Amino acid sequence: MSSSFPSSRTNSRPSGETSAGPEPAQHNAARLDPGLYIVSTPIGNLRDITLRALDTLASVDEVLAEDTRVARKLMDAHGIHAKLSPYHDHNGAERRPGLLQRLQDGERLALISDAGTPLVSDPGWKLVHEAREAGVRVIPIPGASAMLAGLVASGLPSDQFMFCGFLPVKSGARRKAAEDLKTVPATLIFYEGGSRLAACLSDLAEILGETRDCVVARELTKLFEEVRAAPLRELADHYGEAGAPKGEIVILIGPPGRQEASAADIDTALQDAMQRLPMKAAANEVAEVFGLSKRDLYQRALQLKNG
CATH class of the missing domain: 3.40.1010.10 (Tetrapyrrole methylase, N-terminal domain)
Incomplete structure (x- = not known):
């Protein structure tokens, strides 16, 4: 909600x-x-x-x-x-x-x-x-920054965060950029314009996960300041129905949740990652997603590679 x-x-x-x-x-x-x-x-x-x-x-x-x-x-x-x-x-x-x-x-x-x-x-x-x-x-x-103002008002983890600027305008490029950020273990911060907000949130929900924590902060420090928090898909639907909001907008998305999975799920994830990345990078990516030891995942990747 x-x-x-x-x-x-x-x-x-x-x-x-x-x-x-x-x-x-x-x-x-x-x-x-x-x-x-x-x-x-x-x-x-x-x-x-x-x-x-x-x-x-x-x-x-x-x-x-x-x-x-x-x-x-x-x-x-x-x-x-x-x-x-x-x-x-x-x-x-x-x-x-x-x-x-x-x-x-x-x-x-x-x-x-x-x-x-x-x-x-x-x-x-x-x-x-x-x-x-x-x-x-x-x-x-130093002084005011919309990025930091949005972060401290969001209630999302602030010990690690990544400022990503503006995402690409076209949906395909935007989804590709989101895919690259999917497993980053930090709060993600974006700037966006009102006319593209709903489409941007929809693409992010599809790639990053519909239940991922999200905050949209707009008009920060101004008379009609608003900080709206909800799961990513819910916010995408809200702005799709409400129409483009006015003002400057900061999107903040919480880090990916730790997933519990079976050994078979982990092996599948490792094999998929190794098709895209070098073995060490693949092991690190899967370790971040599941909250496991990078060293242990690297050893398991070696075993899978060597049959």
Whole structure:
């Protein structure tokens, strides 16, 4: 049975929305070392930004933004008058040489995305990679992340988790990607758009298992935040009937359950796995599925191979 927990917070506004009231605070310039600052910004609620992030944005020579219009709303809400310029997938290759030269000359640049932590399913990793190769210092300014917000609200195991980003758009490729993740012994985290949510959940249910624990978290930190938990197939059916939800969506799927099986079941699983994988990898895969010793499964695989 599904459970859904809408937000009960007040004064929680989507990114870019501000309320009438006192003038925003002015942030004094901080003494920053030269380098590239990777600054996390709110995923919805404009108050979810750290004091260090505000000081950094107010102090750098320039802020590189995925969308300068979105960035300007954030800056205006906090009284920051930083110089902005666009940096995204479409102009990155053209801009990187000049930006790297400026960084090597001792400038202080900040990189932000439209929401959350840059480089997590957002442009920017190539700039960081090349900056580090050029000997430029890269300084993380941590903060909001939809992935982590969804994880801590989900109630799913958080000791081991795997962020998988966006799955492929086409069903066949999506199912293939899910097959590769089927036996990962960790909570799986995906981003998805509302229009594809029902189809995505349906494919995941077919490949990962219809009763696998699942949570769909959407509009995190915003006024209509919702965290809905149910078996995977039940959630697929729910969104198939209810239609595409609005907002940014995080899908979280619990790790596979430990299965009890007979020796014959284990042998069959080993033989099937060895048709796809090297013997050691096959033994490890089956061991994870059934919760058994990898060493014991490897010895059994040797016996099956040698007849």
